[in-house]
Amino acid sequence: MSTIEDDDEAPSRPWRDTLVRLMHHRLFVTGLVLFGIVLIAGLAAPWAAGVDPSKIGMRTRFKPPSADFLFGTDNLGRSLWSRTLWGAQLSMIIGVSVVALNAVFGTIIGALAGYVRLLDKLIMGLNDAMMAFPAVLLAIGITAALGSSVLNVIIALSIVYIPRTARIVRASVIVLREMEYVQAAVAAGAGHWRILSRHIMPNALAPLIVQLSFLFAYAVLTEATLSFLGLGAVPPTPTWGNIMADGRQYLTDAPWIITIPGVALMLTVLGLNLLGDGLRDVLDPRLRIQP
Amino acid sequence: MIGVVVARLLGAIPTLLLVSLITFAILHLIPGDPAVVMAGLSATPQDVAQIRSDLGLDQPLLGQLVHWYAGLLHGNLGRSLLLGQDVLEAILQRLPVTLSLSLYGLVLTLLIGVAGGVLAALKQNTIVDQAAMIGAMIGISMPSFFFAPLMVLVFAVHFGWLPSGGYVNFIDSPLGWLRAATLPAVSLALLQVGLLARITRSTMLEVLRQDYVRTARAKGLSGMSVVGKHALANAMIPITTVVGIAISLLLSGSVVIETIFSVPGIGQLLTQAVLNRDYPLVQGGLLVLTTVLVLVNIAVDVAYAAMDPRVRLGG
Numbered sequence: 063m064s065t066i067e068d069d070d071e072a073p074s075r076p077w078r079d080t081l082v083r084l085m086h087h088r089l090f091v092t093g094l095v096l097f098g099i100v101l102i103a104g105l106a107a108p109w110a111a112g113v114d115p116s117k118i119g120m121r122t123r124f125k126p127p128s129a130d131f132l133f134g135t136d137n138l139g140r141s142l143w144s145r146t147l148w149g150a151q152l153s154m155i156i157g158v159s160v161v162a163l164n165a166v167f168g169t170i171i172g173a174l175a176g177y178v179r180l181l182d183k184l185i186m187g188l189n190d191a192m193m194a195f196p197a198v199l200l201a202i203g204i205t206a207a208l209g210s211s212v213l214n215v216i217i218a219l220s221i222v223y224i225p226r227t228a229r230i231v232r233a234s235v236i237v238l239r240e241m242e243y244v245q246a247a248v249a250a251g252a253g254h255w256r257i258l259s260r261h262i263m264p265n266a267l268a269p270l271i272v273q274l275s276f277l278f279a280y281a282v283l284t285e286a287t288l289s290f291l292g293l294g295a296v297p298p299t300p301t302w303g304n305i306m307a308d309g310r311q312y313l314t315d316a317p318w319i320i321t322i323p324g325v326a327l328m329l330t331v332l333g334l335n336l337l338g339d340g341l342r343d344v345l346d347p348r349l350r351i352q353p
Numbered sequence: 354m355i356g357v358v359v360a361r362l363l364g365a366i367p368t369l370l371l372v373s374l375i376t377f378a379i380l381h382l383i384p385g386d387p388a389v390v391m392a393g394l395s396a397t398p399q400d401v402a403q404i405r406s407d408l409g410l411d412q413p414l415l416g417q418l419v420h421w422y423a424g425l426l427h428g429n430l431g432r433s434l435l436l437g438q439d440v441l442e443a444i445l446q447r448l449p450v451t452l453s454l455s456l457y458g459l460v461l462t463l464l465i466g467v468a469g470g471v472l473a474a475l476k477q478n479t480i481v482d483q484a485a486m487i488g489a490m491i492g493i494s495m496p497s498f499f500f501a502p503l504m505v506l507v508f509a510v511h512f513g514w515l516p517s518g519g520y521v522n523f524i525d526s527p528l529g530w531l532r533a534a535t536l537p538a539v540s541l542a543l544l545q546v547g548l549l550a551r552i553t554r555s556t557m558l559e560v561l562r563q564d565y566v567r568t569a570r571a572k573g574l575s576g577m578s579v580v581g582k583h584a585l586a587n588a589m590i591p592i593t594t595v596v597g598i599a600i601s602l603l604l605s606g607s608v609v610i611e612t613i614f615s616v617p618g619i620g621q622l623l624t625q626a627v628l629n630r631d632y633p634l635v636q637g638g639l640l641v642l643t644t645v646l647v648l649v650n651i652a653v654d655v656a657y658a659a660m661d662p663r664v665r666l667g668g
Binding site for chain 1: 368369372375376380382490491493495498499502503505602605606609612624626630632636643647
């Protein structure tokens with residue numbers, strides 16, 4: 063029995079090799095740590111937040127950070143520690159949802175456009191039109207129509223970014239479609255589904271993964287922009303954006319209100335950008351910086 | 354060259370048609386009756402009926418579409434309820450403000466972004482390079498609505514050098530414009546500066562490795578001449594393509610920045626329109642800014658063709 067195993071060549075472990083290279087990429091690890099902190103903060107919010115993020119306290123208004131209030135309080139005496147943690151959770155929910163929807167629909171649409179020549183012109187024409195809009199403006203327009211809610215923000219951000227993801231998937235599929243090993247699979251009689259799922263998509267994953275990590279950053283940032291403008295989740299739901307909008311009015315007297323969620327947001331986006339850069343360096347060094 | 358311009362303009366027509374169709378569709382994403390939503394709580398049935406007929410919502414969908422495109426052909430984007438003014442007129446009044454701010458932002462982006470990227474590439478793996486790239490990374494990751502209030506705190510509140518908001522027309526007072534527009538333009542440019550510095554650095558590093566740069570060095574040209582005439586001139590081609598992206602980001606950013614600094618441009622108008630459910634104004638703002646962007650991208654393409662003979666002759 064063991065002879066069969068002995069006959070095997072040394073198993074190639076592409077995933078493990080990639081992981082080892084990523085773990086040696088200093089900036090990737092820095093990004094992973096930053097992102098991990100925010101992710102854990104979001105997951106732990108129900109236990110770690112302590113007080114209700116919407117609990118108003120007229121006697122605790124404008125308290126700077128102290129032992130009682132780790133991050134201080136806002137104009138209504140609400141705990142910023144609690145609000146920032148719940149805001150982290152909301153950012154993570156939005157980021158994960160938008161990334162998941164993009165992974166599914168971006169892949170389907172991109173693969174269809176890249177693989178089915180008849181659909182390519184049609185899909186890419188629509189894609190180009192969607193991408194002609196400045197991203198944040200389109201997100202604002204769609205959210206304005208759908209109405210303010212977390213779900214609607216997720217829908218709006220997905221509509222805005224799926225064409226961008228689809229474009230990247232399509233680009234990989236078009237190149238891979240013409241590869242000799244794919245032609246060989248066609249000649250061997252493999253069906254379309256098998257060719258796409260077994261031969262093309264696994265090799266199109268690298269640029270997709272890179273894109274999705276940057277997309278997470280845009281989703282978090284754009285959601286914060288929408289709620290900063292008063293278009294995101296409805297108050298009193300705490301989001302980093304709406305805490306910052308409140309804080310802007312008390313900039314000189316209580317600068318911590320805007321600074322704390324601002325720094326949290328910046329570190330999250332920084333972490334994700336570093337993560338994306340690291341993934342690009344390791345997985346797909348040909349890719350350049352893309353917004 | 355004229356051929357390139359014509360081809361690009363013709364190529365943009367389907368995109369613009371679809372862009373206007375998508376803008377039209379936004380009104381139909383509104384759950385329920387758009388006319389009721391727009392009229393607000395205190396509206397009378399007459400108000401609702403008025404809005405419905407103004408927007409053509411009383412017609413079947415195809416009729417609405419005809420109404421929309423007929424309006425576009427006549428430069429009629431509807432009436433703004435908020436301003437009691439023609440939408441296109443309101444937008445065109447504010448467009449110069451947004452464009453002047455974006456242009457200022459673009460100049461800052463190009464100056465600082467390219468200089469930073471070139472410097473980092475020339476001093477690769479030194480402390481200068483690292484500082485520039487850390488700065489660029491922070492620029493990319495810093496939300497403009499966090500950076501802008503910090504700038505206000507430092508330069509307006511603390512030092513009192515620049516106003517914390519408001520706007521002065523360039524024609525009325527160039528100096529006043531410069532003072533009022535500087536903080537908004539810097540806040541607006543931050544992201545693109547970071548982006549451009551990174552792209553310039555990687556492009557320059559690639560170009561500096563090319564044979565013709567080595568040849569230029571070997572024949573004894575000075576460092577400045579090699580960098581300026583040989584390397585940067587070639588690196589400018591990929592850099593040009595980023596300009597289109599930068600302008601897209603500048604126009605997107607104008608919404609937040611104009612709101613923060615109370616600049617009376619399209620960005621601020623759009624925020625007010627959205628918060629007041631003034632959908633014709635939202636649609637108009639989106640359509641005009643996107644059209645501006647499409648035209649800018651054509652201009653960038655043409656510039657690209659002018660700079661790179663391979664594109665000019667091949668295309």
